Amino acid sequence: xxxxxxxxxxxxxxxxxxxxxxxxxxxxxxxxxxxxxxxxxxxxxxxxxxxxxxxxxxxxxxxxxxxxxxxxxxxxxxxxxxxxxxxxxxxxxxxxxxxxxxxxxxxxxxxxxxxxxxxxxxxxxxxxxxxxxxxxxxxxxxxxxxxxxxxxxxxxxxxxxxxxxxxxxxxxxxxxxxxxxxxxxxxxxxxxxxxxxxxxxxxxxxxxxxxxxxxxxxxxxxxxxxxxxxxxxxxxxxxxxxxxxxxxxxxxxxxxxxxxxxxxxxxxxxxxxxxxxxxxxxxxxxxxxxxxxxxxxxxxxxxxxxxxxxxxxxxxxxxxxxxxxxxxxxxxxxxxxxxxxxxxxxxxxxxxxxxxxxxxxxxxxxxx
Amino acid sequence: xxxxxxxxxxxxxxxxxxxxxxxxxxxxxxxxxxxxxxxxxxxxxxxxxxxxxxxxxxxxxxxxxxxxxxxxxxxxxxxxxxxxxxxxxxxxxxxxxxxxxxxxxxxxxxxxxxxxxxxxxxxxxxxxxxxxxxxxxxxxxxxxxxxxxxxxxxxxxxxxxxxxxxxxxxxxxxxxxxxxxxxxxxxxxxxxxxxxxxxxxxxxxxxxxxxxxxxxxxxxxxxxxxxxxxxxxxxxxxxxxxxxxxxxxxxxxxxxxxxxxxxxxxxxxxxxxxxxxxxxxxxxxxxxxxxxxxxxxx
Numbered sequence: 001x002x003x004x005x006x007x008x009x010x011x012x013x014x015x016x017x018x019x020x021x022x023x024x025x026x027x028x029x030x031x032x033x034x035x036x037x038x039x040x041x042x043x044x045x046x047x048x049x050x051x052x053x054x055x056x057x058x059x060x061x062x063x064x065x066x067x068x069x070x071x072x073x074x075x076x077x078x079x080x081x082x083x084x085x086x087x088x089x090x091x092x093x094x095x096x097x098x099x100x101x102x103x104x105x106x107x108x109x110x111x112x113x114x115x116x117x118x119x120x121x122x123x124x125x126x127x128x129x130x131x132x133x134x135x136x137x138x139x140x141x142x143x144x145x146x147x148x149x150x151x152x153x154x155x156x157x158x159x160x161x162x163x164x165x166x167x168x169x170x171x172x173x174x175x176x177x178x179x180x181x182x183x184x185x186x187x188x189x190x191x192x193x194x195x196x197x198x199x200x201x202x203x204x205x206x207x208x209x210x211x212x213x214x215x216x217x218x219x220x221x222x223x224x225x226x227x228x229x230x231x232x233x234x235x236x237x238x239x240x241x242x243x244x245x246x247x248x249x250x251x252x253x254x255x256x257x258x259x260x261x262x263x264x265x266x267x268x269x270x271x272x273x274x275x276x277x278x279x280x281x282x283x284x285x286x287x288x289x290x291x292x293x294x295x296x297x298x299x300x301x302x303x304x305x306x307x308x309x310x311x312x313x314x315x316x317x318x319x320x321x322x323x324x325x326x327x328x329x330x331x332x333x334x335x336x337x338x339x340x341x342x343x344x345x346x347x348x349x350x351x352x353x354x355x356x357x358x359x360x361x362x363x364x365x366x367x368x
Numbered sequence: 369x370x371x372x373x374x375x376x377x378x379x380x381x382x383x384x385x386x387x388x389x390x391x392x393x394x395x396x397x398x399x400x401x402x403x404x405x406x407x408x409x410x411x412x413x414x415x416x417x418x419x420x421x422x423x424x425x426x427x428x429x430x431x432x433x434x435x436x437x438x439x440x441x442x443x444x445x446x447x448x449x450x451x452x453x454x455x456x457x458x459x460x461x462x463x464x465x466x467x468x469x470x471x472x473x474x475x476x477x478x479x480x481x482x483x484x485x486x487x488x489x490x491x492x493x494x495x496x497x498x499x500x501x502x503x504x505x506x507x508x509x510x511x512x513x514x515x516x517x518x519x520x521x522x523x524x525x526x527x528x529x530x531x532x533x534x535x536x537x538x539x540x541x542x543x544x545x546x547x548x549x550x551x552x553x554x555x556x557x558x559x560x561x562x563x564x565x566x567x568x569x570x571x572x573x574x575x576x577x578x579x580x581x582x583x584x585x586x587x588x589x590x591x592x593x594x595x596x597x598x599x600x601x602x603x604x605x606x607x608x609x610x611x612x613x614x615x616x617x618x619x620x621x622x623x624x625x626x627x628x629x630x631x632x633x634x635x636x637x638x639x640x641x642x643x644x645x646x647x648x649x650x651x652x653x654x655x656x657x658x659x660x661x662x663x664x665x666x
Contacts (some may be wrong), residue, residue, distance in 0.1 A: 118664075
């Protein structure tokens with residue numbers, strides 16, 4: 001009985017009970033509500049909310065295992081496959097990215113894996129970048145109308161291809177970067193903090209260097225994150241790892257904290273503009289929180305390579321849909337027939353299956 | 369047994385504050401939508417229409433500044449740019465167009481078309497040809513002669529050689545507002561080159577540039593109760609389902625503020641790390657500035 005009253009079982013159980021009771025209550029209530037003309041029925045709304053929650057939960061699980069923020073998956077999918085206004089999608093994407101980071105903050109901070117000083121240092125530049133990005137997104141939406149919607153989809157399609165490529169070839173990030181010299185500015189900051197590395201059964205002392213350059217790189221990551229509302233964990237981790245020499249595991253932990261902290265700044269322009277619609281964003285938020293905690297505590301043993309291949313396939317297909325939708329909105333091409341979409345999807349599925357089976361050419365196998 | 373290094377108090381407190389506020393706001397976001405279902409009409413945004421509007425791609429925000437003051441009765445609005453409205457007609461289109469079988473000139477009210485059975489009196493239609501389009505209301509239909517009579521004379525000429533056609537559309541509603549007045553109007557035509565929007569009927573009130581006169585497409589928030597436009601609407605609507613949910617979202621979005629303040633105080637008084645205390649307070653300050661809209665776009 002005692003273990004059910006301890007964190008995280010207590011909060012997970014409480015949230016699960018509330019979700020189950022809540023959705024059953026909504027289902028029962030919706031049976032007796034009349035649907036007005038031109039409105040969506042209460043039953044359909046209930047199904048949509050449950051669907052959003054489940055999708056968000058799955059996204060959070062995949063994101064935790066793949067070591068990225070949920071926004072990277074959420075925003076491109078919603079922009080590519082729905083007609084929902086891009087400002088609303090990006091605002092909700094920022095909520096998804098932020099809460100996927102916030103929920104991991106507690107455990108990482110408690111264990112000492114994340115480094116608060118490093119996070120504060122980088123959050124100052126990430127926050128400025130994210131705010132600039134969010135402001136730019138709103139200016140673009142206000143001034144460019146439909147062309148802006150098309151350009152955003154095209155640009156995001158290009159970025160998603162780059163992310164997918166990064167996951168295929170794995171980048172040059174290193175688990176334990178070797179630091180030969182620490183510059184004076186970084187030395188004065190006194191960032192390093194030893195932590196207990198459970199997988200090695202020892203205390204790890206690490207160094208950090210080039211803090212100023214790291215802040216510059218994170219500023220750029222913040223702009224991307226704020227503009228597209230998709231988080232920037234995929235870029236923040238390599239930036240910390242390669243530029244500042246932060247160990248990979250520490251960089252991954254700090255990236256979650258950093259995104260959560262930085263997006264607390266970036267999200268407000270969206271919220272104040274009315275782009276965060278409570279009933280639409282709520283199930284996504286709940287899915288991220290519950291999926292994030294569950295993923296971190298229960299699914300840690302799942303083979304990451306398997307999920308990574310699915311993620312790569314998902315990213316390539318999403319980028320295809322984003323680019324074709326952008327070109328369609330710019331009237332460069334006609335609407336893509338379902339058969340073509342299906343064909344591309346099938347090809348990608350086959351490639352993913354081949355990769356999982358280890359029958360794919362070198363790059364994907366080597367980095368799994 | 370290896371002794372684990374102690375995690376600084378500031379870091380532990382930061383983590384706990386963030387974690388528990390996140391859990392609390394998730395619980396509010398579970399309870400809020402259930403409360404919203406108890407009485408749908410009590411919400412700031414009625415969920416029936418809200419979800420439909422979201423899936424229809426309706427905007428959350430649409431604003432274009434006016435380029436000249438508008439006086440009551442005026443039908444032509446001069447805007448700084450018509451970018452937002454360029455595809456407004458396309459988005460409202462119900463089905464594909466039906467061709468005109470006779471060219472018409474500006475001022476004409478009778479349109480001869482290929483097929484008449486899909487049209488009804490009082491319907492809104494879009495008449496378009498290459499590079500020119502306008503909206504009209506059907507006043508009468510003659511089934512045998514295959515003609516439509518529109519309520520007001522055409523603004524432009526439409527030649528059958530330029531693939532002129534007629535399409536039924538939903539009413540292209542726009543919102544005109546400034547700091548003092550607000551009303552909706554129905555678009556009759558958009559002139560991209562001149563940067564003007566012509567309305568079916570003249571505006572009831574006057575709008576000035578100095579009072580931040582704006583024109584925009586109808587947004588999700590147009591049907592909101594009490595005329596709120598998003599943001600911190602929960603303050604006056606805390607007991608409604610979506611107000612409670614919005615409070616949960618705002619609390620979560622502000623958790624970085626509370627956590628950095630708490631960590632900053634520990635840096636300052638307990639750990640005597642003044643530089644890091646300033647860093648923490650700086651982040652809290654940025655969140656606060658962003659949250660209260662001190663840096664806002666008009």
